[in-house]
Amino acid sequence: MRSRGDRHLQAVRLARELALLGARLKTIHAVTGLPPRQVQSLFFPDGLTIPRGRAPDSVEWFHGANLILRADACLFGVKYEQLRQQGLAAGDALLCAYRAYQCVTRSPSRISMDRAFNVASYLDGIWLAREPALSVSHCSHCGCAHLTAIGTPAVHSNGCPFCRLLERFHHDPRLQVAYRDRSRPLPIDADRLKAWPQAPQRRAA
Ligand SMILES: [Zn+2]
Structure with missing residues (x-):
């Protein structure tokens, strides 16, 4: 001990x-x-560098977020869930999953650490949340693991966020800006995205 x-x-x-x-x-x-x-x-000894502003307490921001933020939140949340399944403590899983999220997306990160903390809270029913409100599901169209609200159908008729992202990518300049740069000719990082964990079944409470 x-x-x-x-x-x-x-x-x-x-x-x-x-x-x-x-x-x-x-x-x-x-x-x-x-x-x-x-x-x-x-x-933060001088007080000037303390992050300001209010972080979200509820998970409503995720449900109302645009496609880019939802896809990013899924990248973080799926990794967090996988690490928790593997037995990592919640704090360590938060840290590792956030770093992994940063590795597969562009800087600056669109999902802040506080929003990642929010997602982790509502996946596990800890910290901000009294009970889980999010879970990891697998898309029947593309196979990608993604976040869904507990109690709602796992996949909408038009697919998961990654289905919609891939479908719209070539027609939506905002998605092209968000997920492509000169050093990465494909959306996000294709090889890393393929290797991204497909989260196993939820662990027992
Ligand atoms: Zn999909």
Whole structure:
């Protein structure tokens, strides 16, 4: 069993990584358990670099988001779910899944760390959420794992976000800007996207 000191050092390490990725004090506090004042004194000593603004508490932003944000949120959420299935602690899974999301999309990240925290909360029913409101489903059209609201049909008649993204890509300049750059001739990174985890069945509660 790890000592109290080990657990505290682990929390500080995780807090530092979250702070570097732009998480708000409230998010860092929820994930690590460290008091916000302590987080501020350790990582935002001058107060000027504290992330401002209000992060979403509910998952409604995801349901109302445009296709690009929904697809990005799915990339993060599917990876987070896979890591949790593999036994990673929630905080570590949040961090690893966010880094993996950053690796397959362009910078700056369209899904902030706070929104990733929101998605993870509602996948697991922890932190912001009292119970899960999102789950990972597999699209019967394209096979991609994606996020759906619990209690709704897994796939709409016009497919998952990735079906719609691929269908619209060649006709929608916004999608071309979002998912293509000179070093990446294909949407996102095709090889990495193919290797992206197809999340297994939800684990038992
Ligand atoms: Zn699909």
